[in-house]
Amino acid sequence: MKMKIKNGRLSPYTKNSIISYGIVIIAFVVVSVLNGMGLVSSTLQGQLVPICAYIIMAVSLNLVVGISGELSLGHAGFMSAGAFTAIVVSGMLEASDMPVIARFAIAVVCGAIVAGVLGFLIGIPVLRLRGDYLAIVTLAFGEIIKNIMNIVYAGVDSHGFHLRANPDLGLEESGRMLLNGPMGATAVQRLSTFTAGFVLVLITLFVVQNIMNSKQGRAIMACRDNRIAAESIGLNVMKYKLMAFTVSAALAGMGGALFGLNFSTLLPIKFNFNTSVLILVFVVLGGLGNIWGSIIAATILTVLPEVLRQFADYRMLAYAIVLILVMIFTYSPKIKNFTQNFMENTFRKKDKKPEAEGGAAV
C-alpha cells in the first residue's frame, strides 16, 4: 500500500509549492540569462509572454477542474473578458502621463476584477449543475462571451468613453477606436513583458497554492471528494464551489490581460472553444490538482508547435502524436511506479517512514 507521507517536516502541499516556485524562478533566471547572452531565438522570445499567460490559465483552471473537481470548458471566455478589459483600460489611460508599469498594473487588475465578477455571476446558475451538464453549460457561456465580444465597439475621445453594440460610436476626429467588434482590438500598445508575466505567474501560484493549504482549500477539496459527507459536516458546497470558480475566473482574467497586452492586434475569435480545450489539455496532461504539472505542460505544449515547424504541413499531426504518447507514458502505471520509487529512494529518509497501524490488513 502506497502512502503519502510528509518528507521530513514538510507537508505535501509545502513540498509541491516549493517545487512550483522553484521551477518558475529557475526557468525565469535561466531564460533571462540566455536572453542576455543572445542565445534565445526570436521565435522563442515572442513566445515567452504567451507561455506565462498560458501557465496562468492552466494553473487557474486547475483550481476548478483539479481542486474543485468540476469540468469547465469555458475558461477562454474569462481570458477574453480579462484581455479586452485590460486593452480598453490601458487604451483609456494612454493619454495620461502615468508610468507604463502603473498602467499595466491597473489594466491587469481591472481585467481580473471584470473576469472575476463575470465568473461569480455565471457560477451562480452554472454550479447548480454537475458533471457533463456543467461542462456543457460552461462551454455555452464561453461561447456567449466570445460572441458578445464580437459585437462590442468601444472608443475614447475628449468626451470620454463610448461603448455600443454597433460601429457608429460618433467619435470625434481625435478619438480612437479601442474595440472594433469582430475586428477586435487594433494598434494596442504592447505593455506586457516577460518580467511582468513572471510576476503574474508567481502571484497566481501564490494565490492558488495558499488557498489549497487553507480552510477554504480543505473545504473545496472536501466537497470534491465527497459531497454528501461535506454536507453532513455542515459545509456549504455551493459556496465553496462558487469561491473556487470565481477565484479561478479572476486569475484567468489576469492571464488574459497579460495575453491581450502582448499583441498589437487581438481578435475575439482567438478565445474560442479550441482555446478552452487547449487549456484543459494542459491541466489534464500536467495532472489534475498538480500545480507544477500544469506549469510544465503549459510550457511544453506552447513551445511544441514552434519546435515542430520543420514538419511543415504535418506539424499539427506530429503535435497530436506527441500529445498522445505523452499521455500514455505519463499515466502508465509502470512509469508512475518507477518515478515514485525513484523519488522515494532519492529524497526520503527511510527511518522517517511511519508504519500503518495493523499494516495494510483490511
Add this chain to the structure above:
Amino acid sequence: MSIKFKKDDVIQNTVYDVYENYDESKSTVEDIILPERDKDKDPILDIRGLGIDFGGLTAVDEFTIAIGRTEIAGIIGPNGAGKTTIFNLLTKVYQPTRGTFLFDGKDTSGMTTTQISKMGIARTFQNIRLFDKLTVEENVKAAMHEEVNYGLASGIFHGPKYRKQEKAAHERALELLSIFDMQDLADYQASSLPYGAQRRLEIVRALATNPKVLLLDEPAAGMNPSETAELMNNIRKIRDTFGIAILLIEHDMSLVMNVCEGIAVLNFGRIIAKGTPEEIQNNPAVIEAYLGKKKEAK
C-alpha cells in the same frame, strides 16, 4: 410496488403502545426509557411521528422516540427495516413526509443538512464516506470550519489570524485523533488507511463538528470481536468525555446490548418495540421479527 401490512399486526405485540397514545401536543418523553440522569432535562432529540414515503413505499412511519442528553441509544432491526433512512431523515438528507423532530427543543422542519450540522447533529456513514484524497488530519480539520473562521483573504495571504487558527486547529485535530490513538496517522492519505481506521476516522471527523448528538451508522461493521470490544469502550468514552448523546444503528447484538441504554426495534419502517436491553431481549415481537413466528404449540 408497495409493501402492505396491517398496522394492528404489529401493534398487538408491542410493549410500549406508541401509536395509539401518540399526541402531537404532548411531549413524548414518557414514550421511551431515558436514563435516570437525563430524566429531569428536556431530551436532546424529541422525534415525533417521523415518516417518509418513497412513491408508494412507506419506508419509515410514525417513528417516535426521545433521546436523553447523555444517552447512548440504539436502533436495531432486520435489513431493510428503514434504520439508515431514519438517519437520513435526522440529517435532512431526506425531508420527512410526515412528522417532525425537535432538536434541543427547536423544531427542525424545513432545515437543510448544513443547518442541521451547525445545530449539532453529526453522523457517520454505513458505507464509509471520507475525503479520500485529503490527509487524515485534513479530514478532521475540514470538519472544524466553524471554529476556524478566517476569511478568504486570510486564506490567500496566510496572515497572523491564519497562523493562529491553523495552529489551534492542528492541535485540536491531533487531540481528537488521540481518542482513537490515531495521532500518528495524521499525515496519511485517508483512502490509504486500513478499513477499521477509516471507520474510526469518520467518528473523529463527526466529533470535530462539536455535535450534541452523534449518529453512528453501523460503527462495528467489518470489525473483528476485539476491535468491536475496543469500539464499545470508545463509544462510552466519547459520551463521558464530550457529554453528548449517541444514537447508533448496529447489527452486532453484543455491542448494542452492552453499550445502549435505550433501544428501539424497527421492522418494516415501524417501531415494534422500545425499552432497555433486557426488555428488548425478552420481547416476543422482537424475537419474531428476527427469528420468525413460533408455531402454535399443540
